[in-house]
Amino acid sequence: MDAPKQVYREEAFELLSDLEDALIELEQQPGDLDTVNRIFRAMHTIKGSGAMFGFDEIATFTHTIETVYDLIREGKLSVDEDLISLTLRSCDQIKAMLSASEGEGQADDALTLEISSAFKRLIPAEPDDAAQNARCGISEGGEQEIDEKVEATFRIRFRPHRELFQNGTNPVPLLNELRSLGHARIICHLKDIPDLHEIDPEACYTSWDIILTTDKDDNVIRDVFIFVEHVSDIEITLIDDSNGIEEEEYKKIGEILFDRGDISLSDLENILGRQKKIGEMLVESGKARRSEVQSALVEQEHVRELRKKRVAASVGEGASSIRVASHKLDSLVNLVGELVTVQARLSQLSAQKDDTDLTLVSEEVERLVAELRDNAMGMRMLPIGTIFAKFKRLVRDLSTELGKEVNFTTSGEETELDKTVIDKLGDPLVHLIRNSIDHGIESPDARKAAGKPAEGTIRLTAEHSGAHVLISVSDDGAGLDTEAIRSKAIEKGLISPDAAMSEKDLFELILSPGFSTAKSISKVSGRGVGMDVVTSSIESFGGTVEIASVRGRGTTITLKLPLTLAIIDGLLVTISDEFFVIPLNAVVECIELSDEDRRHTHGRNLARVREEIVPYIPLREAFALGGGKPSIEQVVVTEVGERRIGFVVDKVVGQHQTVIKNMGKFLRHVDGVSGATIMGDGTVALILDINKITQQSEYMEASMNAAGHHA
Amino acid sequence: MSKKILAVDDSASIRQMVCFTLQREGYEVIEASDGRDALSKIGASAVNMVITDLHMPNMNGVELIQALRANPSFKFTPIVMLTTESHQDKKDMGKQAGATGWIVKPFKPEQLIAVVKRLLG
Structure with a gap:
């Protein structure tokens, strides 16, 4: 049973018995106004509460009776025996209706109608049902809305009187309410605020202009201000509806100001004689306040934007998209x-x-x-949502297979990414999601024991971050077990038993080839391929993989991907008259390297950059290029993974928009070069793969050291 | 901290409906059955808003609004009156007394919430 309804019923029965008493009293003293008032109020409460608790029939029924007693109260009708007995009959009828609503018996609809019309006959012909509805403080949202959603733009000028605050009004919620109606820009006018010694702290000196684009009509806007109508001036003007496509330009700023009555026509013409920014001139000449001009500018901008969008939409109508073979786009x-x-x-x-x-x-x-x-x-560019959808099925199938309960959510589906990146992203993401379900999310029993909901959650999100897109797979599962990773890594010989490693470094170990900590190999994952495949494929197109995990709370793996693969910002450098491009997103800074600097480090390839030792790779030697090296070389300091590595070049030319060309078939396996680009004068510049170069020289260093030890 | 609203009405069902609706929206509600009861209850604690009926025994809504506005602590508190009259004059008396807004009975829970949000933000 609905508790408020029950309270209403009890209250109504109480009121009815009181009503009967009053009616009998009235019968004895037909002129007693107090009694009439009592009856009126009782009827009124029954009606009012009835409507609120869903007893609509009772409400309609009592409404007529109430009207009659209101007339009696005003002396327009007199009380007679018939009326009393009619009212008593109606009391019985209300009781019957109340009982019927509880499921006991049924009210006689015919009787209701009969009593109702008997009362109606007593009312002189001036039905005010319409007025009844119109008085309500809040219009009933959905019901009164026009069915067609046509957007219109209104200029609302809200000028509260000084005493606005006196009745407890706070204008901010009103402005927020307007904002909630659509796309609003609000400009605040402070020009009326007097000097400090003249300020009445309890008065309102501020006024507002609001430009609102909404699909609601002006009644809804007026409604927002219904409580402040008597303490403020409100002007609502339709300044744009959706039909004005042919009208390209919106009014000039001066026209808007004139329109609003902020300036006169002669002011406008006078000013227009000179050629300068009209708004500026109006302010300088004191004809308009800065905030007024500001407000007009906002209006102009708002409507212009709107119309532009509309024109764009109308052009796009009919052919919202076409399918094109991707190779055509590639070419x-x-x-x-x-x-x-x-x-x-x-x-x-x-x-x-x-x-x-x-x-x-x-x-x-x-x-x-x-x-x-x-x-x-x-x-x-394609929205990444196109591949997100297929993972829902994957999660469903896998979780059933593994006996786990998983809730899969995605966000950022609209994030756009180069198609070639998206195509390469499918498999790595499948691996990550598999891992999360298999290793991350615990069995429902284990989760309950850990005080977590039985159903695990895996979230797949995508978002823009500068020239990159971040895609992360996070679960609220067990998190990574650093101890297990460590012992496994020792067992596999990846680290020495006494290696001191940060949590982050340990996490990164799971990205290395042949690493799997799952206690048993399941059908789904755990063969030790997966994470390293993910890493290498993400890195192959210039992305990085990051892991964050809290034991018992979950794991998040984030892929940082470049927006596009075809064009990058590069740093153009030369080594003995050959051009090379270093991807700019990896470059941290450039420093000079003189012969003297070299001597200081005793032939070790180390540079000191602001108290930090940065190893560098002399590219001239790495690429075995001839030619004399200049006395002062340049070191391009880059960030490779977490480390800083310098690359020594002859000269840094500058930033270069690099259109990446793939290397030909025969050169595809050349390490250290990821592609080439053609310069303005037709010369070819190779794009350096700094990751590969770093790995190679590390390998060489290591083998040379090993050789040295043997000797 | 949740905002506190004082609901004043002599009808228990209206109070209950107001209370139920506002609590579901996360407001704290204090109930009073008439103006006098309201003043005695409000004395102890600050409230962010008052919702009051106009027709009440002992002390009616208009008198309550006047009493509240005379008290510096409630000078700027939003006060919503529940008007049941089909006449304008009661509403005007309430406005005169310093009511911030009004709701015409009968009203639906959504309308109540809309008004409360409009005034409290």
């Missing part, structure tokens, strides 16, 4: 890449020729090519 991007190269050559040429006309054309082409490039790249 488009390739062509754009070529174009970028040619454009660079054109720029270089025009700079040499020093011809104004040529420079003009060249700059124009540069701008267009840049735009074209961004567009072409954008076409290859």
Whole structure:
């Protein structure tokens, strides 16, 4: 039983018995106004509460009776015996209705109607049902809304009177309520705030302009201000509805100000004579306050944006998307890449020729090519949600197979990523999710024992972070067992038994090949392939893998991926007249390296960068390039994983937009070079794979050391 | 800390409905059955909002609003009156006395919440 309903029933029965008493009293003293009031109030409460607790029939029924007694109260009707007995009959009827609502017997609908119409006949013809509905402080949201959702933009000027605060009004919730209606921009006017010694701290000096785009009509907006209507001036003007597509430009700032009555037409014309930013001029000349101009500017911007969007939408209508074979897009991007190269050559040429006309054309082409490039790249971007969906099935199947209860949630499906990256992402993510279900989430019994809900949660999220996208798989399972990892790593000979390692380093061990701590090998995972496959495939396209875990609380594995693979920002360097590109996202800083610096370190390849020792790799030697080295070389300090490594080059040329070209078939296995790019003048620059170079020279160092020990 | 609302009405069912609705929204509710009861209960603790009926025995809503507005601690407290009258004059008396807003009975729980949110934020 619904408790409030029960309370209502009890209360209604009480009121009814009181009502009967009053009616009998009234019969004896027909002129007693107090008694009439008593009856009116009882009826009123029965009606009012009835409507609130869902006794709509009772409410409608009593409404008529209440109206009659209201008339009696006002002396427009007189009490007679018929009325009393009719009212008494209605009391019985209400009781019957109350009982019926409890499931006891049934109220006679015909009788209800009969009594009702008997009362109605007593009311002089002026039905005020409409007024009844209109008085309500809050309109009943959904019911009164127009079915078609047409967006319109309103200018709302809210100028509270000084005494706004006196009745306990706080304007902030009102503004927030407006904000909740749609897209709102609020400008606050502070110009009326007097000097400190004149301020009445209990008065409101602030006023607001609100530009609101909403699908609600102006009644809903008016409704927000219903409690402050009498203590403020409110002006609501429709400034844009959805039909104004053909009208490209929205009003000029001066027109808006004039429209609002902030300035006069002569002010406007006077000012327009001079040529300067109109808003600035109006402020300078004191014709308009800065905040007024600001507010008009906001309005202009708001509506312009809106119209632009609408035009874009109307253009896009009918053909929201088309399917294109991905190789076509690839060749488009390739062509754009070529174009970028040619454009660079054109720029270089025009700079040499020093011809104004040529420079003009060249700059124009540069701008267009840049735009074209961004567009072409954008076409290859796909929302990552396309691969998220298929994991739901995977999780469902796996969790049933392993007897675990898993709730799988995803977020950031709309995050866009280059198609080629997305294509390569499927398998690594499958591995990660498998791992989470198999190793991460405990069995339902174990979870309950640990005080966790039986159902585990795996979250797959994607988000933008600068030029990267972060994709993480997190579970609320057991977390990584550092001790198990350590002993396993010792057993496999990956670390020495006495190695002191941070938690982070231990976590990273699970990314190494042949590592698996699962106690038993299940069908799903645990063969020791997986994490290292994930790492190598993510690294192959310039991403990194990070692990965070709390024992007993869960594990989060985050993949940091580049937005696109086709174009990178690179740092162009030269070594004996050869060009090379180092990916800019890895570069930390550049320092100089003189012969003297070299002597200080006694031939060891170490540089001191702000009290930190940074090992460096002389690329000239690494690539066995000839030519004389300059007396002062440059070290490009990069961040490889967690470490800093320097690369020694002859000269740093500068930043370079690098269109990546794959190496030909025969050169694909060349280590240390991840691709090539064509420079403006047609020369080829190799793109360095700094991870590989670092690994190689570490390997060489290690083997040389080993050789040294043997000797 | 949850916001505290004083609900004043002589009808137990209305009080219960108000109480139930507001508590479900996370507000703390103190109940009083009339103006006098309200003043005695409010004395001890600060409230963020008052919701009061107008028609009540002992001390009616208008008198309660006047009494509250005269007290510096409640000068700026939002006060919502529950008007049941089909006449404008009661509402005007309430406004005159310093009511912040009103709800016309009968009302639905969603309407109550909308008004409370509009005034309390």
